[in-house]
Amino acid sequence: MAGLPNNNNRWIAPDATPSNGVTVLPPRHQAKVQEFLQKFGYLDRSRDAADLDPSVDDHAALKYFQRFIGLSDTSGIYNDETKTAMNEPRCGFPDVSGISDFVLSGSKWNKKVITWRLVGPSEDLPIGQVRTAILKACNEWNRYMLNNRLQEVLSGPADIVIQFARGNHGDGNNFDGPGRVLAHAYFPPPAGGQLSGDIHFDEDENWTEDFSMQVALHELGHSLGLRHSTDPSAVMFPTFSSGRRSLGTDDIAGIRRLYP
Known part of the structure; x- marks a missing residue:
């Protein structure tokens, strides 16, 4: 990958x-x-x-x-x-949802427009490429949320704050350097507390636009309220051994249950 x-x-x-x-x-x-x-x-x-x-x-x-x-x-x-x-390189979110396919976190955004903002871009890529990667990932989720949508804002507050960071970056969930954990995200309120919805990428990885898109696609699932899936073909499977650039059947079933 x-x-x-x-x-x-x-x-x-x-x-x-x-x-x-x-x-x-x-x-x-x-x-x-x-x-x-x-x-x-x-x-x-x-x-x-x-x-x-x-x-x-x-x-x-x-x-x-x-x-x-x-x-x-x-x-x-x-x-x-x-x-x-x-x-296997993977998401830093725990696999605590049980032996099942898609599992809901129990929290969701109670709004039609869910905003996101990139506040800390990667050192590996121009900011435009990072934004393009995240936009592609958002558009894939938007295809299946019939009455809700993810939308970028360029300034001011946002529901989902996205940044690249390394090591101890202030959330008590330190990154581990190159390999293993690539990124982590937080559930919608109230489950994620002050960090609800936020996504952090480990800056110590070697980021490309396509790689960022694949990881963002997974982490946005958590930001929207999905846990990890046991379906290896799902975007919400915890590891990134093969590229997944579109939602699988399991992901679509989960997001439509959350946002009908």
Whole structure:
């Protein structure tokens, strides 16, 4: 996929090393897997890692992740297929919606015109190309919202504020450098609080206009009120292993349920 980083500092899931037919992870690698599972909602993020039992908690969480992402092996055992899935570039939003297709967040915009504004463009692209990418993504969602629409504003307040940032950028949800998390977004009010609807892109990725459009298309789904889908062909599937430039059947069903 154009724009994905090739950087030795990117987050990499540990190797699955078999021992007598059973995968055994050394403690530092086990901690890395736990960190992934907690970050993306498969383990309780309020619990201290020291309180987790790998044989019980990690096993159940890995099984949940394997099922959600659609792996063939859902044994709850860490393996090469799981490693590959964890290494996929993805959205930073947790996969906490359950084993289902489209899932609604429970919040939506109660207005016909939902405004957006780019306040922090990328260093990789001219601002016009970034705006064009976001406009293309908005137009794809607008095709299926019959009585609502996303509309850009060039100044003043906006419902959805979009920016590119890196590392600690003030929302308590730090970016992790090149690879893994590409962007994240917040649900409509009241679920997203002061950041309701906002979208943040990780500036440490290698952004192109087309790449920005694909990621914006996904993140706008969250801004409108959709969670992650388990359908690999859906825009709202959590990883970006292949380019998706148009809404799938599952995405259309979800947005039409939210905005009939």
